[in-house]
Amino acid sequence: xxEDVDHRIHDAVALDEIDLVADVLSAVAAVDRxxxxxxxxxxxxxxxxxxxxxxxxxxxxxxxx
Numbered sequence: 001x002x003e004d005v006d007h008r009i010h011d012a013v014a015l016d017e018i019d020l021v022a023d024v025l026s027a028v029a030a031v032d033r034x035x036x037x038x039x040x041x042x043x044x045x046x047x048x049x050x051x052x053x054x055x056x057x058x059x060x061x062x063x064x065x
Contacts, residue, residue, distance in 0.1 A: 020044060 027035060027043040041048070 023043050024035075024040060027039065035043070
């Protein structure tokens with residue numbers, strides 16, 4: 001290990017990104033198929049405004065409602 005590195009300094013954004021990648025990799029490892037966009041969004045904690053799809057387009061209306 002290098003002696004001249006200040007271990008008190010870290011990149012919070014990089015650490016957050018590493019956590020997100022780890023979450024996605026864990027989700028991928030738990031299934032035997034590709035994750036859908038909605039599943040990936042859920043793993044990442046993303047929420048879509050009511051009435052829109054993940055790509056921001058108006059979601060089709062639900063005939064059951």
